[in-house]
Each structure stands twice: as structure tokens, then as C-alpha cells.
Amino acid sequence: MKYSIQIVGVGGQGVLLASMVLGTAAMEAGHRVAMSEVHGMAQRGGTVLCTLRFGDGVHSPLEAAGGADLLMGFEPVETCRNLNLANKDTKVLMNLDPVYPSMVAAGFEEYPKIDDLVKAVSDVTDNLVTIDATSIAIEAGKAVTANAVMIGAVAAAEGFPLGKDLLKDALVANVPKKFVDLNLKAFEMGYEYMSSKRKRA
């Protein structure tokens, strides 16, 4: 078994933390793990991309375009921008909450309609699952737990090779103590969301 996850988003969305949680769980499951992350410019509102690969014979911390088994898009435009990381069988999980780039906020550029973005992705793949992770996180108690919602959703995704309990333990190990309960709640809500989506499908 070899599994590749690409996580894309914007600085401040908790992409790095999500990758740490997934990576820790993979390590605890006894896999080889190789990851890479983009640092530095992310702090200034740029795109963040994390690659996580685990399983037999894993050495490379980078994945080729089209090589992802799972693409976790924390932000709709970034999901579209990085869609070539996926192939037709890749599971694509796309958070629908936009983070406006500064030129959009200032009115110099337009942010596409979310529906158009969703349509553009579903035009090329049958494996898209959309999620309002930020709304779910707010419901759980805090918008910043959107990353825990995303991890919870992934835990319930079809064929995801890391167990729910391992992921929960890894989440607990990687968030500050006082936010553990909040994050676990967000995780469960993400899990529920994906489970009910799968039941309906």
C-alpha cells in the first residue's frame, strides 16, 4: 500500500496542522512517512501546499502531478488551481468557504462564483465531495477548527487507509490542550457529514 495526500489552502487555514495530524496517524499506524511543506511566503497570505505520502517503499516527499489519492482543498480557488495534482480516481474534498486574495478584497479582481468552481471540478471528476467545513466548524464552536472538520470528513471517506481512532489520537496530540474538546467535536461533525453523504450516495 502506498497513499498520497495533497493538502492545499491559504496561510492561516491550518493546512500545516492538518498535515501533521494525518502524518502522525500514518506514523502511528506503522507506515513509512514522507512529507513536504511550503514555508515562508505562506505567512503573507500566499498559497500553502502540503504533501503527505505514506506506505510501503515511500521515499519521496513530493508527489507527481496526477499522483494524489486524496486532494484536500481547504479553499475553493486553491482546489481548482491545484486540480492537476489529482487524477480521475482521486478523491477530492473541497471546502466551499472562500478566502479572498487581497486584490479581490480591494476590488481589483473578481472571485469566481462558488457554483462555477464546483461545476468546473465536477465536470472533470466524479469523485468530488464538497463540504462547508467553516460553517460546520462555527457550529462546533470556532471557525478555526475547520481543519479538524476536514480531517473528520476524510476519516469517513471511502477507502481512507487510516483509522478513525488513530486520527483522533493524532489530533489530540497536535492541538493545544485547551482546544482538544472543541477539535474533537469538530472532527466528529466532519465525520458525520461525510458518513451521511456516503449513505445518501
Place this chain on the structure above:
Amino acid sequence: MADILSKGGRDLLLGNEAITRGLMEAGVGFASTYPGTPSSEVGNLLEKMADKVGMYFEFSTNEKVAFEAAAAAAASGVRSFVFMKHVGVNVAADPLMTLAYSGVRGGLLLMSADDPSCHSSQNEQDNRIYSKLALIPMVEPSTPAEAKDMVPAAYDISEELGMPVLYRTTTRVNHARGIVEYGPMAEAKAKGRFEKDVQRFVNVPAFAKRNRVRLLELNAKAMAMSEKSPLNRVEGEGPVGVITSGAAYNYVKEGLPGVSILKLGFTNPLPEKKIADFIAGKEKIIVAEELEPFLEDQVLRICAQKGLSVPVYGKRSGHLPMEWEYSPETMRRLSGLVDVEKGPEPLPLPDVELPGRPPTLCAGCPHRGIYAATKKAVGKRDVVYCSDIGCYTLGVQPPFGTADFIVCMGGGAGAAGGFSKATDQMPIAFIGDSTFFHAGLPPLVSAKFNNHKLTMVILDNRATAMTGHQPNPGTGRDFGGISTEPLDIEAIVRSVGVDFLEVVDPYDVKASAAAMERALATDGVSVVISKRACPLELRKRKALEPRLCEVDQDACIRCHICLRTIACPALQKKGDDVSVDELQCIGCGMCVSVCPKGAIKVVK
């Protein structure tokens, strides 16, 4: 979260965390740096924990000073580590070249963190070449786990030879993550004694000539060590041989099944006999390495010298690129030569126009204020914006466009002097506080000395922000049990005797613009110090007072001057209306000072 002070066990570590742990397992007693990505996390970690393991650590003013300090420590018998990004080695190159002649007593590692693909750099120079230029040994790890283990191994090499060792990494080692097993910690010896030896440590021509011979002899000894080193090893068998090092090894290992790999970790001097033995009898050889054909050219030379007629493929044959970092995809370029793992077809990019997302100055960044003020003061004057390296480099973007010429740290100020003499344009040099201390003082002094006409704007945001808010001489230090007072940039500049000097608050754009007017009107060297702390740094220290701006929609005339001059990401335009994003706004009031109608107010 990883605890790199852990007694044992394993963790998922960033390469830079693993390297820091390696220092502790090697008993390093002295470490110095000037921050630079992708090496910066090592300094941030040592700032927090060096004293806990008995190690001395400092942020030096620049890489040259950092290198010299570490060289002295190593000459005194203390295991020392000096680290920097690749371009930092250019700054430290002068002492490096001659320290190689003197050598060291305690081990000295110089970590050069190279950045193929320029993720956060202005060039992608391959610093492996420095090992040949300085004639010093070099090691190259491929993964975080190896990065940790190679630290003590490299110290052993350094001490056995009495030479500094280049410990060369790249972004995909420093910023990769992998499973690392903690080894036992060694006790750090932070104090030694410098035993004088003039013939070694004073390279006047007569001694230098002899030391060069000694250095060449040591290189012969180093090659013998390289031949036997477990860091250079053969993996697998087959008619096709691949010679590789660094991050490229990972892509070879996974992407080229069925080849025999000569994995090189001790890469200067190369184990020439081991390489020749590996090549002999192979059907073909591939050399896979990022950037320059450093290994490949030597392999070709070895083949020529040993009369080996095995074809060698790589960059010189046009199969592999010389630009940018490698990835699993790079290996597919070898498909005519070997079996390569082909992956699935990538999805096409969706057919929608996506807005760009370049990194931008933060909301409330004081650099915005001084740029807006400068643009206002400059008006239609023919100026050349000489800028420099830091967050403020982002001024290159609209709406500022306040960067016309950038080369290296301190380079803007130096170039301004040249523009002032070689053109009739008015040079304005922007330079950050950390950069000013790093390399800004010599050009300022030179400007005064040579009667340049220029304006230097020192963007004093009280931090080395871009690389993660490290302290610098202007902030003073307060870690590792050592506290020092901040150095006063204003007093330093005044002592140079410049023709104009004012300190402004960039949040007051109007007053800053007026000061810039006066500076530009000065015939001579004028300096404006734009002083205001970086809000992100304040927030990290929990010292940011929460305030908020608000737009009075009745007073706003929709001129959008605020958006066009400050372009703060906290200002949003919805339809024709301007509003404030409460999540991002820090209430700095810069927009307040540019609104012609006084429609923006700082509330709470």
C-alpha cells in the same frame, strides 16, 4: 507536537528540527547564524532551547560575522555550527576561503541551506561548488532522518581532518518531514581554549603558501576517508547504475525500480575509486542531482581518466534539467533509458479564470504607510526605487511599485550610490532594519564619503520579519540568559554625518510624506527612518492592542483613494462601497490618514 529535547523514541520531524536535534546528539557547544529560509527554523529552535543543553547560540549581524565567530570557537576546540541560507554563504565566503587554510580543532560545520526552485530566494545557486572552491569536505543528507544522523558523522570527519565541513541541504530536506529516531544526547562543551599557532592561524603570504600545500594533502586524506565512508554506499544491483545525492536520491529510489544506486552522502572529495568500481561493467550510468552537474562532470572526468567507456546520461546529455528542484516527474524524463514508474494522467485544470494569490504585505503592515507616503512625495519626479530583501520587497507589487532594482541584502543602498553618479535620476533606497545592520552601513558611509545624492529610507519594523521575526541588533536580545539593549539606528546614522535625518511614524502617512518631501529636496545624503513595529510580531508576543477602523458610509465619497494608496487587505470593496474586514483590521489608522473626507475612524 514534537519535543526535540526528548530522551528517546521517535517523532515526525521537520528536517530543520532533526538537524537541531543532531546538534544536541553531537554535543555542539557553539552555534551562530543570520536567519534565512530554508534554514531559519534551526535558529528559532536554538533561540528557545540552546541554553537548556548548555550550548551558546547567537543571531549574528550577518553571515560573515556568524562564520567568523564560529570559526574562532572551533579553533578553540569547541564543536561549532554556523548555518545560513545559500546566498548567506556568499557573504561568509571571504573568511571561509582562508579558514580552510587554517583549519579547526573542534569540529566546524557550515550548513548551507540551498533553495532549488527559489521558493524563498532570489537565485538558485548550487553551493556544493563552494566545497571545491574552498577545498573542504562536504556531506549531503537526503531526508530528515539522515540529516540528523549526518550531523555527528560530519563532526567526526571535521575533527579527524581538522577541517571545516560543508553540510549542504536543500529546501526538500530542511522543509521535508519524516520519521526520526532520537539517539542519546551528548554533553555540550561550550568553552575551550585557543592555543596559539601563528603558522596556522595567521595566513600571511609565507604561511598561506605552505598552508595551501597542507590543505591539498588533507584533501587527499579526505578522499581516502570518502572511499571508506558508510555515507557513500551502493544499493541494489543491475546493469544500469544511477549515481545520486541529496533530495534527488528519494526520487531515484522510488521512481526508478530495478537500477543499482550509488548513493553519495560524502560528496567532496568524491570517492573516485568507488565510483570507478561502480561504473565498471555497467551498461550505462545515469547521474541524478539537482542544479549544477557537480557530480556528473566529475564522473565524466573519472571515466575519461580511468578509460571507462560506459555512456553517462544526465544533464550533459540533455536528459535531466539544470534548472529547478527535481520531483518524481523529473525521473520520467529518463523513460528512454530505464524503466520508469509512470503515474496516472493528471486532471486538466478547470476552465475558469482564477484570481492570483501572490503573497502580500499584511493588514496594518507599516511598510504600506511609508510606501504610500513616498509615492505621494515623489509625484512625477524621475526616481529609481532601489529596494532590498525583506517583507518590504513585496512593495514591488501594485499599487506600490516601489522596487525597480533589487540584488541582495544591502544591495539597494549600494546601487543607489551608483545610480546617483551614473544617472540623473534620483535614487531612493529602501532598507529594512535587520538588513541595515547586515549590510546597510557600509553603503551609507560610502555615500557620505563619495558625496552621493540619494535618499535612504530605513524601514524599522523592529524585527527581522520575513524570516520569522528574529531579533536583530536594533531590537536587542533577550534569550538564552543574555539580555542586551537595542542599538539606536538614529544615533548610528547621525554619527555618519548625513545631510538630512528624520524619524517618522509610517502610520501617519501625511506626516511621513512631508518628511519624504524634505528628504528628496536635500542635496546630499538624506535618511528617513520609518519606525513602527511589525504588527504580526506584536501579535506573536501578545502585545498588539486590539483596535478597529470603521468606514462612515455617509461620509465616504467612493473615491477609493484608500484602496489605491494603502491597499490594505483589511479594506474590502463590495460593489462601490468600501468596508473594513473586522477579522483582519488591526486599527492602525493608516487608511484614516489618507482618506480625503475623514470618513474612516479608529473605533475602540
